[in-house]
Amino acid sequence: MATAPSLLHLGSLMGGVRSVDQVAVEERAASLGKRSIKKGSKVWALELAIRMMDLTTLEGADTPGKVAALCGKAIRPDPTDHSVPSVAAVCLYPSLIAHAVQHLRGTSVKVASVATAFPSGQTFTTVKVTETREAVAAGADEIDMVIDRGAFLSGGYQKVYDEIVRIKEACGSAHLKVILETGELGSYDNVRRASVLAMAAGADFIKTSTGKIQPAATPAVTLVMMEAIRDFHRETGRSVGLKAAGGIRTAKQAVQYLVVLYETLGPDWMTPDRFRLGASSLLNDVLMQLAKEKTGAYQSGDYFTID
Amino acid sequence: MAITKRSSTALAAHRFEYEPAPEAIDHVSIAPRYGLFIGGKFVEPRSGKWFPTINPATEEPLSEVAEALKADVDRAVVAAASAQESWGRLKPSRRARYIFRISRLLQERSRELAVVESLDGGKPIKESRDVDVPLAAAHFFYYAGWADKLEWAFPNRRPRPVGVCGQIIPWNFPLLMLAWKIAPALAAGNAVVLKPAETTPLTALLFAEICQQADLPPGVVNIITGAGKTGSLLVTHPDVKKVAFTGSTEVGKLIQKAVAGTGKHLSLELGGKAANIVFDDAPLDQAVEGIINGIFFNQGHVCCAGSRLLVQESVAELLLAKLRDRVDTLRVGDPLDKNTDVGAINSRAQLEKIQGLVESGLEEGADIYQPPCELPAKGFWFPPTIFTNVSQSHRIAREEIFGPVLSVLTFRTPAEAVEKANNTPYGLSAGVWTEKGSRILWMTERLRAGVVWANTYNRFDPTSPFGGYKESGFGREGGLHGLLPYLGLN
Numbered sequence: 001m002a003t004a005p006s007l008l009h010l011g012s013l014m015g016g017v018r019s020v021d022q023v024a025v026e027e028r029a030a031s032l033g034k035r036s037i038k039k040g041s042k043v044w045a046l047e048l049a050i051r052m053m054d055l056t057t058l059e060g061a062d063t064p065g066k067v068a069a070l071c072g073k074a075i076r077p078d079p080t081d082h083s084v085p086s087v088a089a090v091c092l093y094p095s096l097i098a099h100a101v102q103h104l105r106g107t108s109v110k111v112a113s114v115a116t117a118f119p120s121g122q123t124f125t126t127v128k129v130t131e132t133r134e135a136v137a138a139g140a141d142e143i144d145m146v147i148d149r150g151a152f153l154s155g156g157y158q159k160v161y162d163e164i165v166r167i168k169e170a171c172g173s174a175h176l177k178v179i180l181e182t183g184e185l186g187s188y189d190n191v192r193r194a195s196v197l198a199m200a201a202g203a204d205f206i207k208t209s210t211g212k213i214q215p216a217a218t219p220a221v222t223l224v225m226m227e228a229i230r231d232f233h234r235e236t237g238r239s240v241g242l243k244a245a246g247g248i249r250t251a252k253q254a255v256q257y258l259v260v261l262y263e264t265l266g267p268d269w270m271t272p273d274r275f276r277l278g279a280s281s282l283l284n285d286v287l288m289q290l291a292k293e294k295t296g297a298y299q300s301g302d303y304f305t306i307d
Numbered sequence: 308m309a310i311t312k313r314s315s316t317a318l319a320a321h322r323f324e325y326e327p328a329p330e331a332i333d334h335v336s337i338a339p340r341y342g343l344f345i346g347g348k349f350v351e352p353r354s355g356k357w358f359p360t361i362n363p364a365t366e367e368p369l370s371e372v373a374e375a376l377k378a379d380v381d382r383a384v385v386a387a388a389s390a391q392e393s394w395g396r397l398k399p400s401r402r403a404r405y406i407f408r409i410s411r412l413l414q415e416r417s418r419e420l421a422v423v424e425s426l427d428g429g430k431p432i433k434e435s436r437d438v439d440v441p442l443a444a445a446h447f448f449y450y451a452g453w454a455d456k457l458e459w460a461f462p463n464r465r466p467r468p469v470g471v472c473g474q475i476i477p478w479n480f481p482l483l484m485l486a487w488k489i490a491p492a493l494a495a496g497n498a499v500v501l502k503p504a505e506t507t508p509l510t511a512l513l514f515a516e517i518c519q520q521a522d523l524p525p526g527v528v529n530i531i532t533g534a535g536k537t538g539s540l541l542v543t544h545p546d547v548k549k550v551a552f553t554g555s556t557e558v559g560k561l562i563q564k565a566v567a568g569t570g571k572h573l574s575l576e577l578g579g580k581a582a583n584i585v586f587d588d589a590p591l592d593q594a595v596e597g598i599i600n601g602i603f604f605n606q607g608h609v610c611c612a613g614s615r616l617l618v619q620e621s622v623a624e625l626l627l628a629k630l631r632d633r634v635d636t637l638r639v640g641d642p643l644d645k646n647t648d649v650g651a652i653n654s655r656a657q658l659e660k661i662q663g664l665v666e667s668g669l670e671e672g673a674d675i676y677q678p679p680c681e682l683p684a685k686g687f688w689f690p691p692t693i694f695t696n697v698s699q700s701h702r703i704a705r706e707e708i709f710g711p712v713l714s715v716l717t718f719r720t721p722a723e724a725v726e727k728a729n730n731t732p733y734g735l736s737a738g739v740w741t742e743k744g745s746r747i748l749w750m751t752e753r754l755r756a757g758v759v760w761a762n763t764y765n766r767f768d769p770t771s772p773f774g775g776y777k778e779s780g781f782g783r784e785g786g787l788h789g790l791l792p793y794l795g796l797n
Contacts, residue, residue: 019742021762024593034433036328036645045323227592234628262323263636270321 017196018231020188020224029219035259039293042255046290048270049254050077053087053286054112054243054278058119058211064099067092069307071103078287079305081294087283088272089142093118094135101139112142112177116167119181119210121146125163132170142175143167144207144243147194149184157197164201177205177243177276182221183213191221195228199240207243211278216246219260226264239268245278251289254282325638328645330432335422337509340371343379343532344515346386347525353378358534360508363429364642364651364686372508375531380540383500383529387471388546390526391498395468399455399496406451406493408521413444413486416517420510424482425642427509429651429687430605432643442767443486446785449769450490453790457495460787465797468496469572470548472793473541475562476511477554478504478653479608479709484553485511487784489528495793497549498527502541504554505534506654542566551792552576553610556707556733556778574782574792576610576774578707579735581756582728583613583764586721587622589740593762595629598713601738601764603637603649603691607711608657610779611736613764615704617724620717627695627715634691635678649711652687661689661710668694668703673714699730707733721746725753734776738764757783 037045055074057066070090078084089110090100100111113135116128132143145167151159168176178198182191198206206225209216222244229240242265244257254277261269269275284304292298340357342349352373359368375383394402413420417440424435457466472492476484481503492499503511515530531537535558542550542562549572552562556577566573583601585594601613618626642650652658669675673694682688689710697704697714704714718724728737737756739747747761757775760766767773772788774780782792 018592019588019590021590021593024590024596024763028593028596034437034645035325038326038328041324041326230632258323266636267321267323270323 017193020192022188025188025224026220029223029260032223032260032263033219033256035256037255037259043290043293045255045258046251046286046293047085049251049258049277049286050087050283051085052272052275052277053283054089054091054245054276055087055283056091056211056245056278056280058091058093058114062093062096064096066307067096067099068103071100071109073283073305073307074109075104075107077283078291081291084287084290088276091144091278094131094138094140097135097138097140110141111139112144113138113140114144114146114210116145118144118146119212121148122150125166128163129166129170132167136170136172136174140174142177143171144177144179146179146181146210147198149181152185152190152194160194161197161201164198164203168202175204176202177207177241178203179207179210179245180225181210181213182208182217183215188221188224191224192228195225196232199229199232199238203240205241205243205276207245207278209246211246214247217244217248219256222257223260223264226261230265239274241274241276242269243276243278248277248279249281249285251282251286254286325646327641329641330422330425330436330643330645332422332426332643335419337370337423337426341373341508341512341532343373343375343383344512344518344528344530345379345383345526346390346529347519347523349515352376353382358505360427360506362426362686363506363653364683366685366687369426370509372512372532375502375533375537375540377540379531380500380537380544383531384471384473384541384544384546386526387498387500387529390524391468391471391496394498394524394527395496397496399457402493402496403451403454405521405523406447406454406490409517409523410444410447410451412517412520413440413447416513417441417444420482420513422643423509423513425650428478428481428507429642429653431647431650432645433647434605439480439483442769443482446483446486446490446769450494450789453491453787454494457790457794460790461794461796466495466794467797469793469795470497471546472497472499472549472551473544473547474499474501474551475538475541475554476501476503478507479605479610481507482510482514485514487553487789488551491784491789492551492793493527495790497793498529500529500531500541500547502531502533502538505532508532539565545569548572549793550574551782559780572792574774574784575780576782576784577735577778577780578709578733579610579612579775579779580615580705580707580731580733581611581613581736581738582615582617582724583738584617584718584724584728584740584750585619585622585626586739586741586743586746587619588742589622590742590762591622591626591629594626594740595633597738597740597762597764598630599633599637602713603711604765606649606652606689608653608709609765611758611765612709613736613738614708614713615728616713616715617718617727618715619724620719623717630693631676631678634676634693637678637680637691639680639688639690640683649691652689652710655687657709658687658689661708661712664703664706664708664710665692665712668697668701668712668714671701671703673697673701673703699727705731721750725750729753729755732778735774735779736760
């Protein structure tokens, strides 16, 4: 027999998830992209971008040697300038966690691993849970899972929700970032819906993309997720972090993301605990811009170590 | 639901301070003095009188301009009348060529025009750079295209120019309003005498230089400066066949009285007290952007500003919380800083008017919210302001404030929204925010406003007619309709 829904459920049933106007949100993101960030504020933002970076390698060809090099770069991005901070984390496939742990021991750099049959997520939930558990056991501090887009797009929200809950359990004390893969969701309304769903299921972070699908992160899609985070915080008091990943290659783009973040979620989110930039080729452009701000001249790419 | 404010001290380390990012002004030269632009030349005023124009952000004088009185207005109208005869007979495609040339020159000199617009008027450089100047150029491009197609615009009629047009424009969008006035007038074969507002004459005078650069035949465009007296002389001049005015309803009424019975053509674009209506199913975060844009764009010095927010009661609390958070992020200050969102109030007189109306709001019992923001010591400034608990009878809900002041009212049903929105002597514009297309159409059928924006606000395009109902005036500017006031049709 049907029972009356609790007040909590009634509220969410009546309220629904807020819709998003595509034209207006893209306009807002573009207008924030016109902020002019100069001198001291630029240096501050660039250093923060480094501290927020998840330095990433997610290739079939990754080897222990590649991971060793990446970890070196993560700890000391610019060997010629010790004032440049370490990045937040390295992000890699589960099979390489143990190597990264070995190189990063004793540093502030965290080990983040993708899991749950990244990037497609098209496997059995039990396999995803096992993969997550093993990744944590191998030493991952952070797990970047993908949602089941197939289930989401066919309306199986409960399945998506339950899976996130189970992965969160499997994470234990490791932080869980939930990748929405916004490039496959088709609309900002869906991005917002998936954000709410992931946060409600227990995500510590929500993340835009795997980086394997175009479009990946855009300022507009990130803005939509920030607005969802802001409303979730307003309703529940819980602060969820955000990771923008994929397609962020230049220092200028990175600063733009920080502007959108600052003017949407405010100073509380201007920390690596609540915002990350997932990128593989961004770091050296940021270093180049930092060196330019400090010395007044652009250096050639050969003056920055490739990894 | 309580609004939790961020504690500022603990988070100072995370604060993203933007360094000043001033627009370069070294490429701009403003002459110490500008005469009247009559017959293709800058001439000394016969009145012998001059007055200063100041930068409202610093109160420092920028230049001195002439005050045109009777002899000067006569001279300008005579110059226009003699130029109009040949201009009106010129092959239309050649007229178009001059107008296209003007648009290209506006684009070429856009950086300079944007800086001068912000210096003289106080508006943020990002608006003059991204909105005012590009739109002004777009208007000339658009009407240049009509110049040789008038017979196709009005089939089976014989369009002919009306003669000399006396045009008076306001201080809120000096160059853009000039474009709205001059572009269709020239395309239709008229000559014009235009008077910019006394607080913002400089871009019109730069435009005079552009007319010279474009080799426009002398006398087709004449720019005379001065205040209300100059305007009244222009409007009442017997050889002015067409009067176009954008400004306050008060002055609009005086002009209508003055031209009554003279046979002059008249179009008026006057004040407004637009309702921006937000339904409970609206995309709220984007509606907040629209509300901000509606009332704080150009410091609220916009005749179609969304100065009354009508919000459905079921989402009022949430929307207002979001709105307050957003207002807190507005950057008020130096108009020439590229990151400034809200610039200086245009004049001391306007600032006093805003202050007076805000005081009346407090006296009548509305609740005020102003974000914490430091205003510069010199110049004319007013912080972004939101009034809640406002009722229809309050002065701040009825009178045009023309400043960064929003009055928030609530409604329960669509019918009540329409009733409240229409309950004003004005009828220039309105905004509707809802996900439901059918409701947008239902609302636009019933709103008595010249422009209704759906899920957006303050969007302008040369192809779209703009103008009002009731005390917001008559006649349309922009689009095909914008040609009508400048043509006689046989």
